[in-house]
Amino acid sequence: xxxxxxxxxxxxxxxxxxxxxxxxxxxxxxxxxxxxxxxxxxxxxxxxxxxxxxxxxxxxxxxxxxxxxxxxxxxxxxxxxxxxxxxxxxxxxxxxxxxxxxxxxxxxxxxxxxxxxxxxxxxxxxxxxxxxxxxxxxxxxxxxxxxxxxxxxxxxxxxxxxxxxxxxxxxxxxxxxxxxxxxxxxxxxxxxxxxxxxxxxxxxxxxxxxxxxxxxxxxxxxxxxxxxxxxxxxxxxxxxxxxxxxxxxxxxxxxxxxxxxxxxxxxxxxxxxxxxxxxxxxxxxxxxxxxxxxxxxxxxxxxxxxxxxxxxxxxxxxxxxxxxxxxxxxxxxxxxxxxxxxxxxxxxxxxxxxxxxxxxxxxxxxxxxxxxxxxxxxxxxxxxxxxxxxxxxxxxxxxxxxxxxxxxxxxxxxxxxxxxxxxxxxxxxxxxxxxxxxxxxxxxxxxxxxxxxxxxxxxxxxxxxxxxxxxxxxxxxxxxxxxxxxxxxxxxxxxxxxxxxxxxxxxxxxxxxxxxxxxxxxxxxxxxxxxxxxxxxxxxxxxxxxxxxxxxxxxxxxxxxxxxxxxxxxxxxxxxxxxxxxxxxxxxxxxxxxxxxxxxxxxxxxxxxxxxxxxxxxxxxxxxxxxxxxxxxxxxxxxxxxxxxxxxxxxxxxxxxxxxxxxxxxxxxxxxxxxxxxxxxxxxxxxxxxxxxx
Numbered sequence: 001x002x003x004x005x006x007x008x009x010x011x012x013x014x015x016x017x018x019x020x021x022x023x024x025x026x027x028x029x030x031x032x033x034x035x036x037x038x039x040x041x042x043x044x045x046x047x048x049x050x051x052x053x054x055x056x057x058x059x060x061x062x063x064x065x066x067x068x069x070x071x072x073x074x075x076x077x078x079x080x081x082x083x084x085x086x087x088x089x090x091x092x093x094x095x096x097x098x099x100x101x102x103x104x105x106x107x108x109x110x111x112x113x114x115x116x117x118x119x120x121x122x123x124x125x126x127x128x129x130x131x132x133x134x135x136x137x138x139x140x141x142x143x144x145x146x147x148x149x150x151x152x153x154x155x156x157x158x159x160x161x162x163x164x165x166x167x168x169x170x171x172x173x174x175x176x177x178x179x180x181x182x183x184x185x186x187x188x189x190x191x192x193x194x195x196x197x198x199x200x201x202x203x204x205x206x207x208x209x210x211x212x213x214x215x216x217x218x219x220x221x222x223x224x225x226x227x228x229x230x231x232x233x234x235x236x237x238x239x240x241x242x243x244x245x246x247x248x249x250x251x252x253x254x255x256x257x258x259x260x261x262x263x264x265x266x267x268x269x270x271x272x273x274x275x276x277x278x279x280x281x282x283x284x285x286x287x288x289x290x291x292x293x294x295x296x297x298x299x300x301x302x303x304x305x306x307x308x309x310x311x312x313x314x315x316x317x318x319x320x321x322x323x324x325x326x327x328x329x330x331x332x333x334x335x336x337x338x339x340x341x342x343x344x345x346x347x348x349x350x351x352x353x354x355x356x357x358x359x360x361x362x363x364x365x366x367x368x369x370x371x372x373x374x375x376x377x378x379x380x381x382x383x384x385x386x387x388x389x390x391x392x393x394x395x396x397x398x399x400x401x402x403x404x405x406x407x408x409x410x411x412x413x414x415x416x417x418x419x420x421x422x423x424x425x426x427x428x429x430x431x432x433x434x435x436x437x438x439x440x441x442x443x444x445x446x447x448x449x450x451x452x453x454x455x456x457x458x459x460x461x462x463x464x465x466x467x468x469x470x471x472x473x474x475x476x477x478x479x480x481x482x483x484x485x486x487x488x489x490x491x492x493x494x495x496x497x498x499x500x501x502x503x504x505x506x507x508x509x510x511x512x513x514x515x516x517x518x519x520x521x522x523x524x525x526x527x528x529x530x531x532x533x534x535x536x537x538x539x540x541x542x543x544x545x546x547x548x549x550x551x552x553x554x555x556x557x558x559x560x561x562x563x564x565x566x567x568x569x570x571x572x573x574x575x576x577x578x579x580x581x582x583x584x585x586x587x588x589x590x591x592x593x594x595x596x597x598x599x600x601x602x603x604x605x606x607x608x609x610x611x612x613x614x615x616x617x618x619x620x621x622x623x624x625x626x627x628x629x630x631x632x633x634x635x636x637x638x639x640x641x642x643x644x645x646x647x648x649x650x651x652x653x654x655x656x657x658x659x660x661x662x663x664x665x666x667x668x669x670x671x672x673x674x675x676x677x678x679x680x681x682x683x684x685x686x687x688x689x690x691x692x693x694x
Contacts, residue, residue, distance in 0.1 A: 009647035081423035092382030108674030159668030205587035232590035303327035376478035437530035462693035463537035469500035470549035498523035547571030555614020567692030
């Protein structure tokens, strides 16, 4: 096939001045002036921008997609072959019923199913395959009413994360006339099943207020329960497991504030929200309730890794809080669940997760942990408050997921489900290791490895090195049906647990954000160098992978150490950091200032962000092969960020390595919808990794 010419974006200088510093952006024109409209109606994108994105897609298809179709098809078939297509979740009981989801062979989306509690005949409450049709379909969640007669459910059919909420009568399967537009996911029922609460998105795609909708009324008459005035705070709504209170949570990345509404008020008209503790910059807390007592996870009073406190519902202020589980530095409390007689917490101790269940009456604690070097652990309790059963899931890079129910009264564990791999999997054929790289400042950076047993540690193995490293999000060492397609081809699959996550506690996050952000980048480079030094791989034989904020990492390391990598996979990459943080009209910008800094008001923040922002630091040098993926209707990382980045790279790259941009013109941040379409995207990225390291 004849080689096609890569598109070269036109340059139109766009100047801006901040803090007396002049900044030029030659590709600003790729940012659609009507981006808010494009999110809802992609067809409104201007012809000149669409033409450029189409040209990039055509170039990718001609130069990579078509030439590697067989390889990507093979990987797709392998990954799909590891999925048990006719698969069901383990039912959660609620009153007289049990609820679960089911996937059918050949279908992209789940069905929501209900049976009688004893597990009799199944009733399909919602079939997402029917609702999706042939279009993009983003499921926003579902919630059955307390009387089990109605179902709230929501979906997004553009990829822009503007959800529409529907109310379905579960007796006849028909939708009520109640329909809510521009919602942020689904809603939360009042206890009388006559109204629900939901969060509305503003014109800049920010969840900014909570409303109460009464069944049978129009959305325009919905009552505003809470409205956030600070554009830097996002709003969410939930409910205590006790079913006693609706919780309104306002938050950015480092500060939170919670309000409570009596869930029993319902159709009588909502009570005024009750403030728990007034927001204070840097104070994060989450609230639950039991027997009139609030149980709160908080970092107050220097509890950096969090502690758990309690107070009465009548006196919720922080001055009345008393410790239930004190703060222990280095033991990070990840999650707290309250049931009638037990406090359950998920925490990370010495880098590994564990579950601890405390009996409120006796204060005796049960610890659930495992012996592997690296593993993932999760806990849930379903719908019921008055229970002694907890459910936990366990997996490791070599061990498929297992789901257990455990009675906290008897201690008995019941294996409810084990992930089946139809094409076969023998964990004894693989090796999982937890090793450490030494960062520039001496910190030990954890690294999880997965590779096939028998691979020689001689530097010849290709490696895919994945990382994220932002917002305190930790990457679990869990089982991946996808990664095996690389590992079975001789790859070492590595996860770098760099600063910016919370793998080693809250301080690990603090030292990888804001004015310490560059630690994330240098940590990653140190991991790559360690893998080379210890001969797990070699220079120019490592493919870097990261998405979203992890895509920023990809852009940064491409500028800082391009010689280490054979290729870079950047999925919906946040690479235009300075311009985005200067644009307070964008959905995520104000809430993101605590994470990255506010370059509008702070010259110091401006200069620091400018010193690493991947787009701004592209220079004339040899870059490795790069594959960037974007979504046209992505409200989180707008399509123009990767588009501008690749455009600038293309005119500065001195190597002959390819630069690809693939924009999904009908999807957003999560890529293509449907489980099989998502596998196709994974197969493409893995094909790129394999071809790049040949």
